[in-house]
Amino acid sequence: MADKNAPGAIPVVTTPDYEAMVIGAHPDDDDFGAGATSALWAKQGKKIVWVVMTDGTEGSDIPNLVDTEFMLTREQEQRMACELLGVQKVEFLRFPDGHLTNSEAARKAIVRLIRQYRPRVVITHDPSQHVYAPDPDEKPNDTGYYNHADHRATGTIVLDALYPGSGNPRSYRELLLEGMQPYKVHELYLFFSDQINTYIDVSETIDLKGKGLQCHITQFGPQSEIAERVREHAAEVAKEAKEKKGLDMQYAESFRRIKFFVPPQEESKIDVPEVQQ
Ligand SMILES: [Zn+2]
Numbered sequence: 133m134a135d136k137n138a139p140g141a142i143p144v145v146t147t148p149d150y151e152a153m154v155i156g157a158h159p160d161d162d163d164f165g166a167g168a169t170s171a172l173w174a175k176q177g178k179k180i181v182w183v184v185m186t187d188g189t190e191g192s193d194i195p196n197l198v199d200t201e202f203m204l205t206r207e208q209e210q211r212m213a214c215e216l217l218g219v220q221k222v223e224f225l226r227f228p229d230g231h232l233t234n235s236e237a238a239r240k241a242i243v244r245l246i247r248q249y250r251p252r253v254v255i256t257h258d259p260s261q262h263v264y265a266p267d268p269d270e271k272p273n274d275t276g277y278y279n280h281a282d283h284r285a286t287g288t289i290v291l292d293a294l295y296p297g298s299g300n301p302r303s304y305r306e307l308l309l310e311g312m313q314p315y316k317v318h319e320l321y322l323f324f325s326d327q328i329n330t331y332i333d334v335s336e337t338i339d340l341k342g343k344g345l346q347c348h349i350t351q352f353g354p355q356s357e358i359a360e361r362v363r364e365h366a367a368e369v370a371k372e373a374k375e376k377k378g379l380d381m382q383y384a385e386s387f388r389r390i391k392f393f394v395p396p397q398e399e400s401k402i403d404v405p406e407v408q409q
Contacts, residue, residue: 142301142308145250145315146393151178153251154219155242155290157232157282159188159210160348165323166255167217167341168334168366169385174218175337181221181249182214185238185286190229191351206350213344217337221249232285234292242293243304247312254294254317258325258388259287283324294320294392318395321387330389331373331381338366338383 135141151173156162162170162182170180188206189199207224214222225241232238246254262284265276297303299316321330334341342359345352352358366383373379373386 142314144299144301145313146318146395147250148252148318149179149250150181151251152253152255153181153183153246153249155183155185155254155256155286157185157257157280157286158191158229159184159206160191160213160345160351161257161283161286162210163213163217163341163345163348164362165257166321166385166387167213167344168337168383169255169332170219171217171337171340171344172332172334174220179221180219181223181245181251182210182219183223183225183242183245184210185225185227185289186229186232186282187224187226188229202350206348209348209350213347216347217340217344230282232282232289234285234288238285238289239293239297240304240307242290243297244307244310244312246293246298246317247307247315250315251317253319253321254290255321255323255387256290257283257287258322258327259284259291261287261324261326264326279324287322291320316393318391318393320390320392322390323385323387325386325388327388328372328376328386330387331369331377331379331384332387333370333379333381333383334366334385335370335382338363341366 152170154162154166154170156165174180187203189203191206192202210222223245227238261279263276263278266274294317299314301314342362345358345362346356363383366385369386370381370384373381373384
């Protein structure tokens with residue numbers, strides 16, 4: 133444990149500016165993972181920023197698309213979705229789609245954004261989620277999947293950027309010269325996780341989530357049923373919230389939530405239920 137009173141020690145900032153930073157691998161991952169929660173919090177007057185790690189250029193079946201044009205189209209789709217949801221800022225880091233690794237450059241880019249926006253909550257992919265393989269005897273009509281490498285890489289990059297990166301005065305010292313003070317994120321929410329412990333009631337914003345996803349025309353076409361699929365899934369999640377936690381919700385998003393820092397004035401509130409309305 134470092135001596136915080138040692139000569140030359142600088143304080144770690146713990147006062148947030150933004151409520152949440154959602155970090156996804158591709159344009160549309162933030163929408164799927166936390167679109168309705170983002171819209172809900174934005175409606176409550178909270179500041180939200182989304183980050184997209186890759187340029188999204190592998191998200192098509194057409195090999196001869198021009199990368200730059202396709203990237204810009206997908207970024208425009210993402211901006212339109214953000215506007216609909218009330219997400220105030222979106223940052224595109226443009227690492228090559230399909231080739232994201234837990235590199236120094238990627239970690240540093242996230243540390244810089246965390247120190248710049250100071251989100252209370254960071255929301256991203258659960259990096260431990262590799263394989264979904266339902267028992268073929270129990271669910272013969274269900275297909276499984278292998279979680280995209282960029283999703284896993286994003287989760288790992290973000291976790292490594294949170295600790296020890298963003299909150300450590302001796303990590304990324306060169307960022308101090310840019311005015312980026314070390315900052316401690318209060319909570320981490322992981323989506324696409326099989327270790328869910330938190331449900332958010334998004335009945336008020338599930339429609340917006342669907343409309344936001346419909347902005348991603350390169351992914352789902354102009355007349356997609358994506359909004360209906362997302363609504364059905366959110367109803368399933370709400371059912372799970374009832375079974376596991378006795379919560380009454382019509383539509384929900386779910387997360388694996390980890391608390392890193394509880395501000396002193398909130399200590400008396402620690403035992404409130406793990407759900408935000
Ligand atoms: Zn993705």
